[in-house]
Amino acid sequence: MLQTRDLIWGLLFIGCAAAIQVQITPTQGEISVGESKFFLCEVVGDAKDIDWYAPSGEKILPNMPDIFVNRADETTSTLTIYHANVDSAGIYKCVAKNGDKEAQATVQVKIFQKITFASAPSPQEFNEGDDADIVCNVVSSPPPTIIWKHKGSKIQVAKDVRYKIMDNGHLQIRGIKKIDEGMYNCEARVMARGEIDFKMIKVVVNVLPTIRARLSEVNATADIGSSALLACDADGFPEPTVTWAHNNIVLETGDKYSLNEDGSELVIKDVKKVDEGDYTCIAKNKAGEKAEEVSLNVFVQPKITYLNNQTASEFDDQVTLTCEALGDPTPTISWSFENRVFTEGEQSLDRNIVVRSHARVSSLTLKNVVFTYAGQYLCTASNSIGQDNQHMYLEVRYAPKIQGRVTVYTWEGNAANISCEVEAHPGASVVWFRDGLQLPSANTTNMKLYNTQTVSYLEITPDSQNDFGSYNCTATNAMGADSKEFILIQAEVPSSPEIQQVEPFSSTAVVAFEEPDSMGGVPIIKYKVEWRLPGQDWTGSEHDANDEMTTITIVGLKPETTYEVKMSAINGKGEGESSPASTFKTEPVLSSEIPTTIAATTMAIKGEPSAPILEVKIQDRGNTLKINWIKQDDGGSPIKHYLVRYKAVSIPSKEKHVSDWKPEIRLPHNSEYVTLNGLDWNTEYEVHVVAENQQGKSEPAVISFRTTTDPTTIPDAVDGGSGLGTGAIVGILIVVFFLLLLGVDVTCYFLNKCGLLMCIAVNFCGKAGPGAKSKDIEEGKAAFTKDESKEPIVEVRTEEEHTPNQGGGGPTEPNETTPLTEPDGKTVKDDKTKGQTELKNATDEVKTVPNEAPQTNGNESKA
Numbered sequence: 001m002l003q004t005r006d007l008i009w010g011l012l013f014i015g016c017a018a019a020i021q022v023q024i025t026p027t028q029g030e031i032s033v034g035e036s037k038f039f040l041c042e043v044v045g046d047a048k049d050i051d052w053y054a055p056s057g058e059k060i061l062p063n064m065p066d067i068f069v070n071r072a073d074e075t076t077s078t079l080t081i082y083h084a085n086v087d088s089a090g091i092y093k094c095v096a097k098n099g100d101k102e103a104q105a106t107v108q109v110k111i112f113q114k115i116t117f118a119s120a121p122s123p124q125e126f127n128e129g130d131d132a133d134i135v136c137n138v139v140s141s142p143p144p145t146i147i148w149k150h151k152g153s154k155i156q157v158a159k160d161v162r163y164k165i166m167d168n169g170h171l172q173i174r175g176i177k178k179i180d181e182g183m184y185n186c187e188a189r190v191m192a193r194g195e196i197d198f199k200m201i202k203v204v205v206n207v208l209p210t211i212r213a214r215l216s217e218v219n220a221t222a223d224i225g226s227s228a229l230l231a232c233d234a235d236g237f238p239e240p241t242v243t244w245a246h247n248n249i250v251l252e253t254g255d256k257y258s259l260n261e262d263g264s265e266l267v268i269k270d271v272k273k274v275d276e277g278d279y280t281c282i283a284k285n286k287a288g289e290k291a292e293e294v295s296l297n298v299f300v301q302p303k304i305t306y307l308n309n310q311t312a313s314e315f316d317d318q319v320t321l322t323c324e325a326l327g328d329p330t331p332t333i334s335w336s337f338e339n340r341v342f343t344e345g346e347q348s349l350d351r352n353i354v355v356r357s358h359a360r361v362s363s364l365t366l367k368n369v370v371f372t373y374a375g376q377y378l379c380t381a382s383n384s385i386g387q388d389n390q391h392m393y394l395e396v397r398y399a400p401k402i403q404g405r406v407t408v409y410t411w412e413g414n415a416a417n418i419s420c421e422v423e424a425h426p427g428a429s430v431v432w433f434r435d436g437l438q439l440p441s442a443n444t445t446n447m448k449l450y451n452t453q454t455v456s457y458l459e460i461t462p463d464s465q466n467d468f469g470s471y472n473c474t475a476t477n478a479m480g481a482d483s484k485e486f487i488l489i490q491a492e493v494p495s496s497p498e499i500q501q502v503e504p505f506s507s508t509a510v511v512a513f514e515e516p517d518s519m520g521g522v523p524i525i526k527y528k529v530e531w532r533l534p535g536q537d538w539t540g541s542e543h544d545a546n547d548e549m550t551t552i553t554i555v556g557l558k559p560e561t562t563y564e565v566k567m568s569a570i571n572g573k574g575e576g577e578s579s580p581a582s583t584f585k586t587e588p589v590l591s592s593e594i595p596t597t598i599a600a601t602t603m604a605i606k607g608e609p610s611a612p613i614l615e616v617k618i619q620d621r622g623n624t625l626k627i628n629w630i631k632q633d634d635g636g637s638p639i640k641h642y643l644v645r646y647k648a649v650s651i652p653s654k655e656k657h658v659s660d661w662k663p664e665i666r667l668p669h670n671s672e673y674v675t676l677n678g679l680d681w682n683t684e685y686e687v688h689v690v691a692e693n694q695q696g697k698s699e700p701a702v703i704s705f706r707t708t709t710d711p712t713t714i715p716d717a718v719d720g721g722s723g724l725g726t727g728a729i730v731g732i733l734i735v736v737f738f739l740l741l742l743g744v745d746v747t748c749y750f751l752n753k754c755g756l757l758m759c760i761a762v763n764f765c766g767k768a769g770p771g772a773k774s775k776d777i778e779e780g781k782a783a784f785t786k787d788e789s790k791e792p793i794v795e796v797r798t799e800e801e802h803t804p805n806q807g808g809g810g811p812t813e814p815n816e817t818t819p820l821t822e823p824d825g826k827t828v829k830d831d832k833t834k835g836q837t838e839l840k841n842a843t844d845e846v847k848t849v850p851n852e853a854p855q856t857n858g859n860e861s862k863a
Helices: 004-015 596-603 726-752 756-764 804-808
Strands: 021-025 028-032 037-044 049-053 067-070 076-081 090-098 101-112 116-119 124-127 132-134 137-139 145-150 163-165 171-173 182-190 195-213 217-222 228-237 241-246 257-259 265-268 277-285 288-307 310-313 318-328 332-337 340-342 353-358 361-367 375-382 387-403 407-410 416-425 429-434 437-439 447-451 455-460 469-477 480-490 498-504 509-514 524-532 539-544 551-554 562-571 582-585 613-618 625-630 641-650 665-668 673-676 684-693 701-706 794-797 845-848
Touching (some): 028 037, 037 049, 049 076, 076 090, 124 132, 132 195, 145 163, 195 277, 288 375, 318 332, 318 387, 332 353, 332 361, 387 469, 416 429, 416 480, 498 582, 509 562, 524 551, 613 701
Parallel strands (some): 124 195, 217 288, 288 387, 387 480
Antiparallel strands (some): 021 037, 037 076, 049 090, 163 171, 195 228, 257 265, 277 288, 353 361, 375 387, 416 455, 429 437, 469 480, 524 562, 613 625, 625 673, 641 665, 794 845
16 A cells, blocks of 8 residues: 555646655754764756755755765665754755755754763762762753752751752752761652663761770890781771871881781881880871870890900019990899809909909909919909990910929830920920939930920939939929929839638628738739638639729639738739738538529619710810719619710811711719810810619710810900891801701711711611720829820829819820820820720729820739
């Protein structure tokens, strides 16, 4: 069915075949700002040109911006308006022409503004307590009506004076609160068109931070690597950020400071005195910021800043030692020397020692200087935080002072050592004389001279009675000289022991005796007991002597038999006379006579003893060591003796480690300590102590120690400005020493089969070690053989035999019968000298002398 429009156009065409008709579709148009719309111009009849004209009357040309004209065919043309604006409104005209014929049609275009939210941001933030202006800018034509809603309800301005709708449509809330926070609805209406639109706006109310410090004051200690923690807690909305400031400088995480994740905790690393002061904790958010002060109080441990070594001469009027120290609180300063502690004031009845202190400086004045003032002095600075200790060395120059045993016993053909012990500073030169002639002379072959730092040894092998007598030792240095006479005496064999009683049993007899009245000048080595049936040959046995030996048991006797028994004593020179024979008769064999102690013993379970517990003490002289031990479980059998051996683990002054064990020392069962003298300075030593009973030996008790630095080497003055702290320097030295010791020890283990690792392998893994030569060393005994080892001389003395110089801390040197090393460092040794040293007499003290003077075994002497 034909459309009405087509019918009309057909009739017009038929009725007016020669006329031109123009029609615009749609006939009128309304366009919202920003929208686009097109209009179609249709022509009936022949038209050569179809043109569009703007409201201004200007012809619209093709491809103009925002307005586009397009002729699709001979009868139609399209006008398109893109993104219309208010300037696009007006009457547009379409004109068709064909020669002198022309037709036109118009269309009116109206432009209107829809509801548009020009500015209604969300969210909108306000600080609590402020007058909030909630922005909602709406444009339309005609202007819209604005309505505000909150929580689904229309805001009634009349009912709440805090609310006000402004002329521009904004909503004002006076003194906004946190409870006002939420979603607000800004609604716009245009009644003429029935148009409505809305915008949801989120309102956020920010709250100013509050802040509080956990501690208003924090205490810390400086220069010990410790840290200080300052903390504050902050609240607010949004969550505030926390920062710290000190001296108006904001602190950040780094080498000095550390902040936790939310910044509430500030850690100050490695606190120093300069870190003391007020620190500001600042909490900040969108609502503003608040600050709180935290005070850091820094206390300082005492630090000695000045302490220098001093030098004086004996008999000077006085010498003053000064010690300065820093610290907070101000430290008190005290002095100590050996076992004495000096505080403020006069320290001795003779007023020769005086201490004076002022502020952080203390002085120790020593009047009427004597050589015993020499040594290390300790300055101690202390306060409530801690203390600091430093040593200084007082060097006292004094003339030589000679010590040593005046009388020395030996016999023809047996070497003896005369020891001239010299204390002097600076070191003294020592010369020996006899009858005014310096020794050794060109025509003497039986004398040798050996010198150490503090002792001069004259070794004499007497050829005749003429070699016995007086010898003079003279020591000289820049401060003066001293001289002393020593006497070499001919030793004799001991007298006979006295048999006190013989207690016979069925197959044994216990002989009780007293030691000889005369030892002959040298210690007794052995006792010889001989027994026989009357009229038959003597049978005998020898028994090693010790101080507590008062009985000897004879075994292998026949029951109910009469015997004779006699005894003699043996020293280094030989065997003495026998005692008169005593007669006794053994008992018959009866079961009832079996001693109950023997029966009880057979019922007991016996074993090796437990290792003793060791304690080491460095003596006054740093190269003297006293090792105490505490007896443990004896394994059910009495301790027979203790075995002591030691070795140098490392000697920093030498390029190699010394790992050979020194000769084993055998001590009586009642011994409680051993003293080692003449050790190398600044050297690491390892000591093993083993307890032995009839069942065997205990595991070794092991202890290590280091001797001090040679006191003749003046330590460097204390440097108060050192870049590194004392703790850091000591730590570095310990690490370097440990690594060096470990490296050298491993090298020694694999190359030379020695060292600490080898010791562990031998003692705990059962691996055979390289072995060390042992020697018999006895108290005060003459060295009857010669040894080429470079071991220290070991001298064993009882309490009654201590020499006068022993309290002075100097090393005790070999006795008069000990041969010494050659000047080139080699020792004179008898090829037959081997085996383990057994100390026969009870010793309270074992002392050693430097390696240049080794001790040999008196048991193996050539009498």
